[in-house]
Amino acid sequence: MSIKIPDEFPTLKDYLDWLFKKYNTPEFINSDPVKFVHRFSNPKDMEIAGFIASLLAMGNRKIILLSSERLFNIMEDKPYEFVLNFDPFWYEKILNNFVHFAYRNIEGKDLLVVFYLLKQALEKYGTLKNLFLKHYDEKHPTIKQALSGFVKELLSFDPPPKFNGIPESVGGLIPDPEKNSPCKRLNMFLRWMVRKDNVDVGLWSEVDKSKLIIPLDTHVSKISRGLGLTQRKTDTWKTAEEITNNLKKFDPEDPVKYDFAIFGLGIELKHGY
Incomplete structure (x- = not known):
């Protein structure tokens, strides 16, 4: 073509x-998953909302928005507080019935692991930006090394109790660019966080937008x-x-x-x- x-x-x-x-x-904004970032004014809520919304951004756009809305209802529209205080035992049954019907279904048990990993990241770094910046070097030509380090460290945290390691399906949700994955959803999340204009919010001004993919x-x-x-x-x-x-x-x-x-x-x- x-x-x-x-x-x-x-x-x-x-x-x-x-x-x-x-x-x-x-x-x-209203017809795109970035709407969930704009729903909040606190940067801590905005970046967690962006990360979660980007994970669900596969498949039909209407279904993406509906599934995300369901998930934000579970979080009671307090994403940062929800993740920081996340209890996998309490939310196991609540998330059990959640399925995002995408090209590849995303199930509640996968999100249970993601939330628990994010909780540990926030406990250690305070924000996802701080975790990303730990691996960011402005001398690198693109954000590939920083994103790979971000993913590797996030997946290095403990799985929830009852889980024997991080499920492969979660690795598919949070892929490593070093494995040659295009990392579409992670790159979209970074676009939202780094660029600043009518749509993208530019919370991570420390990252050079010319290095985005x-x-x-x-x-x-x-x-x-x-x-x-x-x-x-x-x-x-x-x-x-x-x-x-x-x-x-x-x-x-x-x-x-x-x-x-x-x-x-x-x-x-x-x-x-």
């Missing part, structure tokens, strides 16, 4: 810049191939890096802003976003 740029735009950059301005608006899923990869931003046939971390590096030709300081443009292009072409 080759995507033709409309005649009124001299270059691909002009077209992508136009799409970015069109879709990077406050109106975007495009959140890569099947829609983004399909459109990126159609635009000639990658020749790779599989959706991997290397593919996400290649697309990002090509987007840097249009904006070296903020390449991931074009995530909005690619999303918008999917709508313009009616690819079912």
Whole structure:
């Protein structure tokens, strides 16, 4: 599939810049999982809300939002307090009936483990940002090393009682870029936390937005191939890096802003976003 740029735009950059301005608006928020970040004003709540909402961001968008709403109801809209005081024994039955029907179902038992890991992270570091910054080095060309360190340490915490280690399914929810996973949802979470504009909240200003990597899923990869931003046939971390590096030709300081443009292009072409 080759995507033709409309005649009124001299270059691909002009077209992508136009799409970015069109879709990077406050109106975007209510139809996107980022809405759960904007629900809160306390940065501690915002980053936990973002992390949890990003984990569920797979599958149909309406189902993503409905499932997230159910989960935030369980948290009583107090995500930081909920995680910090999380009791796996108390919430085992409550979460037992939770299933997010995505491409791969996310079950309550997986979230039980995630919440318990996050609880230990908050007890040790106070915020997820502090954990991430421990592994962040501005000398690194991208956030890959920092994200890998963040994931490895998060998964190194103790599993809840009754669990014999961290389930493989949880490793799938919180993947390591060193294993060549595209880490779509984690990169989306980082986009929310690092960039600051009409949609992204920019809580982690210590991280250079030029080091972010495009959140890569099947829609983004399909459109990126159609635009000639990658020749790779599989959706991997290397593919996400290649697309990002090509987007840097249009904006070296903020390449991931074009995530909005690619999303918008999917709508313009009616690819079912």
